[in-house]
Amino acid sequence: MPGKIWIVVQHRDGKLHRMSREAVVAGQKLAAAVGGTAQAVVLGHGVEPVVEALTHYELDAVLVAEAEALVDYTPGAYIGVLAAAVAERSPTHLVFGHSYQNVDYMARLAQAVGGSLVSEVVGFEQGDEGLVWRRPIFGGKLQSRLRVSGPAPVVVSVQSGAFSADEAVAGSAERQSLDSAAAVPDREILGVEEVSGEHVDLTAAEIVVAVGRGLGDPQKMGIIEDLAAALGAEIGASRPVIDSGWLPRDRQIGSSGQTVAPKLYLAVGVSGAIQHLVGMKGAGTIVAINKDAGAPIFAIADYGIVGDLHEIVPALTAAVREAKAGS
Amino acid sequence: MKIAVCIKQVPDSEARLRVAADRRWIDEEDLRFVVNESDEYALEEALQIAEHTDGEVVVFSLGPERVREALRKCLALGASRAVHLADEAFAGGDAIATGRALAAAIQNGGFDLVVTGSQSDDVGFGATGSILAGHLDWPHVWLVMGVEIEEGGASAKVTREMESGMNEVIRLRLPAVLEIQAGLNKPRYASLKGIMQAKRKEIATVAPSDLGLDPSVVGAAGSRVETLSVAFPESSGGAEMIEGDAATAAGVLVERLRKEARVL
Numbered sequence: 001m002p003g004k005i006w007i008v009v010q011h012r013d014g015k016l017h018r019m020s021r022e023a024v025v026a027g028q029k030l031a032a033a034v035g036g037t038a039q040a041v042v043l044g045h046g047v048e049p050v051v052e053a054l055t056h057y058e059l060d061a062v063l064v065a066e067a068e069a070l071v072d073y074t075p076g077a078y079i080g081v082l083a084a085a086v087a088e089r090s091p092t093h094l095v096f097g098h099s100y101q102n103v104d105y106m107a108r109l110a111q112a113v114g115g116s117l118v119s120e121v122v123g124f125e126q127g128d129e130g131l132v133w134r135r136p137i138f139g140g141k142l143q144s145r146l147r148v149s150g151p152a153p154v155v156v157s158v159q160s161g162a163f164s165a166d167e168a169v170a171g172s173a174e175r176q177s178l179d180s181a182a183a184v185p186d187r188e189i190l191g192v193e194e195v196s197g198e199h200v201d202l203t204a205a206e207i208v209v210a211v212g213r214g215l216g217d218p219q220k221m222g223i224i225e226d227l228a229a230a231l232g233a234e235i236g237a238s239r240p241v242i243d244s245g246w247l248p249r250d251r252q253i254g255s256s257g258q259t260v261a262p263k264l265y266l267a268v269g270v271s272g273a274i275q276h277l278v279g280m281k282g283a284g285t286i287v288a289i290n291k292d293a294g295a296p297i298f299a300i301a302d303y304g305i306v307g308d309l310h311e312i313v314p315a316l317t318a319a320v321r322e323a324k325a326g327s
Numbered sequence: 328m329k330i331a332v333c334i335k336q337v338p339d340s341e342a343r344l345r346v347a348a349d350r351r352w353i354d355e356e357d358l359r360f361v362v363n364e365s366d367e368y369a370l371e372e373a374l375q376i377a378e379h380t381d382g383e384v385v386v387f388s389l390g391p392e393r394v395r396e397a398l399r400k401c402l403a404l405g406a407s408r409a410v411h412l413a414d415e416a417f418a419g420g421d422a423i424a425t426g427r428a429l430a431a432a433i434q435n436g437g438f439d440l441v442v443t444g445s446q447s448d449d450v451g452f453g454a455t456g457s458i459l460a461g462h463l464d465w466p467h468v469w470l471v472m473g474v475e476i477e478e479g480g481a482s483a484k485v486t487r488e489m490e491s492g493m494n495e496v497i498r499l500r501l502p503a504v505l506e507i508q509a510g511l512n513k514p515r516y517a518s519l520k521g522i523m524q525a526k527r528k529e530i531a532t533v534a535p536s537d538l539g540l541d542p543s544v545v546g547a548a549g550s551r552v553e554t555l556s557v558a559f560p561e562s563s564g565g566a567e568m569i570e571g572d573a574a575t576a577a578g579v580l581v582e583r584l585r586k587e588a589r590v591l
Contacts, residue, residue: 075457100469100489105457107453111461112461116421117422118552119454129555137451138338138449139448139451141559142557143560144556147552186499187468187497189497191495192493192496195492240509243509256490264590264591271340285590287580294344301565302588303569303583303584312577315574316577316581318577322581
């Protein structure tokens with residue numbers, strides 16, 4: 001059976017979500033790997049700018065469900081429309097960006113249409129073992145290879161950054177309409193609010209010292225503050241540090257916090273879960289200090305030191321002060 | 328309110344992992360197992376709602392014998408009883424098969440609410456709670472950062488995390504499944520009294536037949552996603568590792584940052 005790949009896109013204010021542009025690339029590559037065609041799917045209200053952008057990709061079609069009931073995302077309305085469309089048109093794969101909105105409903109969609117689910121994919125290969133999916137487990141410490149059997153469709157989400165949006169193949173695609181009668185919202189949207197009232201802007205900092213769970217004890221924050229002061233750096237943190245209340249939430253770096261790209265980033269006691277990496281991998285030079293030599297942070301770092309941060313950080317502070325005094 | 332909480336027992340995040348001999352999973356021998364992080368927050372949220380509504384919390388978990396320790400901990404924290412989906416037939420399930428088993432265990436229990444963590448720290452699909460909701464045909468929310476029960480338990484005002492530091496506030500009808508994000512409350516510690524009381528609380532053990540399920544629809548038999556192998560990712564070879572004692576390594580690092588990277 002030839003593949004019929006659907007790329008279900010996410011958008012806001014008439015623009016494609018960054019991860020959806022990456023999902024288009026994943027969908028095009030998947031169509032090439034399994035032999036088949038790729039189609040984009042857009043749900044919403046007033047989505048013509050998004051549809052127009054998608055018609056300039058090499059796609060078999062852009063399928064559009066346009067309805068007032070789709071103006072805000074709700075899982076009930078989205079699953080209703082997509083499940084009906086899947087039943088009518090029988091796609092083999094549904095490709096999503098691994099965004100918070102998509103993860104909210106794609107698993108339930110897979111279950112509703114009798115398909116299967118592979119979440120947070122970083123790659124795939126078509127070979128002797130069939131189509132094999134790769135994805136991180138244990139926060140990126142390990143990777144697993146998965147194979148799916150049974151009835152279509154396979155619902156997959158692709159991890160942020162796993163595919164490059166620049167590799168999209170341009171072309172032209174024809175607009176087709178999807179029936180949106182099954183769009184029944186199951187949530188009342190009351191509003192959107194900022195997580196934190198005050199706001200530290202870490203994006204402007206040239207140097208960021210990010211502290212992770214490896215610090216072990218919030219009483220030890222002084223050694224981080226000293227290092228940051230010596231470097232003239234802002235202090236950021238990974239999610240566990242924020243969740244534990246060691247630092248306020250506006251210091252969080254990562255998928256639910258700020259995205260930074262300073263010229264120098266020091267990750268201290270940060271293991272490097274993907275949720276953190278997406279918020280800092282654009283930094284110029286990355287230094288990782290961690291007691292676990294297998295921590296994923298070392299894979300993207302430029303310089304690494306394995307050891308006890310409680311010894312290394314004060315030594316580093318002293319070395320920085322000495323260097324600055326001498327220059 | 329009567330609240331069901333689903334928890335998973337996972338290896339301690341600090342644990343040093345080894346790949347098993349058959350390369351299909353990790354070697355679990357000598358590993359320390361704990362309650363999954365976001366599930367701890369889920370239990371705390373459920374306990375607080377139960378306290379405010381004069382309700383009770385029942386904990387569910389699927390997994391081998393060791394899972395009883397995690398369930399016992401939840402009982403010590405204040406859950407009134409636990410249900411262990413312990414049968415070997417449940418093992419090796421993908422997200423859809425595991426959601427099906429949990430839904431069957433919860434379905435006829437007269438629950439007003441199901442609370443789960445948002446994601447497991449081992450496999451991390453972020454899917455079991457919403458699939459469970461699909462099997463129950465209840466609404467769900469993933470990445471819950473706040474819960475207010477309204478209208479005496481008929482609805483809930485829920486704060487959901489979005490990307491880029493924004494939250495969405497929504498209202499939904501109950502019963503529902505709420506998948507809790509880590510960080511929304513402060514999980515309590517077990518008291519000595521709680522630990523003593525937990526010893527007398529019931530942990531029921533159920534098999535597929537107790538839930539009216541054929542063993543072929545749960546666990547590995549009921550799953551379509553198969554793990555072929557696990558491995559440590561190939562290093563991109565990026566980092567230059569700096570050796571030596573703390574003072575030596577710090578000196579070399581500063582030298583590299585000044586002369587090579589030119590960022591200091």
